[in-house]
Amino acid sequence: MPKRIPSIPPGGRFRAPGRGGRGRQPGGSGLGPGDFCVCPRCKTKIPHKRGVPCYTEVCPECGSKMTRVR
Ligand SMILES: [Zn+2]
Numbered sequence: 001m002p003k004r005i006p007s008i009p010p011g012g013r014f015r016a017p018g019r020g021g022r023g024r025q026p027g028g029s030g031l032g033p034g035d036f037c038v039c040p041r042c043k044t045k046i047p048h049k050r051g052v053p054c055y056t057e058v059c060p061e062c063g064s065k066m067t068r069v070r
Pocket of ligand 1: 039
């Protein structure tokens with residue numbers, strides 16, 4: 001596939017995407033660091049462990065099953 005060179009409009013700078021505007025959303029897809037499990041009962045948050053589903057975690061405060069939070 002040939003490399004496409006973006007055409008620059010005359011008298012204007014090419015607008016680089018990704019700068020300014022909206023902030024990036026952290027953690028696009030899949031599991032990663034920074035995920036949390038939350039207790040639906042008392043809202044306690046614990047760091048999500050990789051490879052361990054949240055529903056297998058138990059709330060340290062009230063003993064409820066944790067759920068995933070995004
Ligand atoms: Zn709880």
